[in-house]
Amino acid sequence: MSSALSRSLLLHRLTPFFASRIRQNHRLLSSSSSALPEFPSPSPSPSVDAIQMTDNCVRRMKELQATDTSSEGKLLRLSIEAGGCSGFQYNFLLDDKTNSDDRIFERDGVKLVVDKISFDFVKGATVDYVEELIRSAFQVATNPSAVGGCSCKSSFMAK
Template identity: 50%
Template sequence: MSLARALVISAFKTRAWSVINMSSAGLRALQPCHETPLVSTLCYSSSSSQGQQISSSPSEHKIHLSDSCVKRLSEIMQKGEYLRIQVEGGGCSGFQYKFSVDTVRNEDDRVFEQNGVGVIIDEESLEFVKGATLDFSQELIRSSFQVLRNPQAEHGCSCGSSFSVKV
């Protein structure tokens, strides 16, 4: 047996054992998350002299944040920073989610704040994700923010970053 093949087999056995030998704490992390309500706030822009009152909208017009999402955002965000969610054309299913850190709140942005962290999304993108849940997922090969249970999506690709819209 070649040295390279022996190393691959050894690495595979080690990885398989670490997956099988997962602690009970790791299994608890796979349990469904509990969501807490968000508060939507009014945005002011430097280009307008006064803000417009945004009426309270039903829960399906909001973005829900999982506990793991709120925890991760509080760990990585600085004061005045928000996680921006955008929906763009592209991906293998027609539309894709784009996440970025932003400090600017535009006039057409909706701000969702919870436990000191904020998520902003423009009105156009909100139409594609209203009622969805934003989660932070940690796996063996990656950690990422993901949109889960999107009632506006018909189906998505396996990577979780692209989706098609219900017609």
């Protein structure tokens, strides 16, 4: 096996480990806010970095909140993880809490939450909900921080 190939395989195996450790350390650092000075959060003003939600995304979140009592008041959380066929992958889940480092985007009462580390990978992105023959899912429709990705739009290469 060539050394370039073995380095590539090693990097591919270690990237998820280091990414999870960075997130874990960041959350630990954020939770011990007594050691850090507090800065006022910026006022929510529309910017080019804001994450947009399509009509389909908002409609689906409202449907989920209306039909399932356990989903009432849930937030849509978008996070980025190392892995996927293009380097990084999008991860969506329903959450009921926010962390101190989260950025919150709201449209028509629906909230999208992105942690600080993941936000750097999705600034200016648009989140959509798509229904296809083989799946229905939330997905990032456009991402100005990506230079490429897989055809199913579940992973991407960062700039």
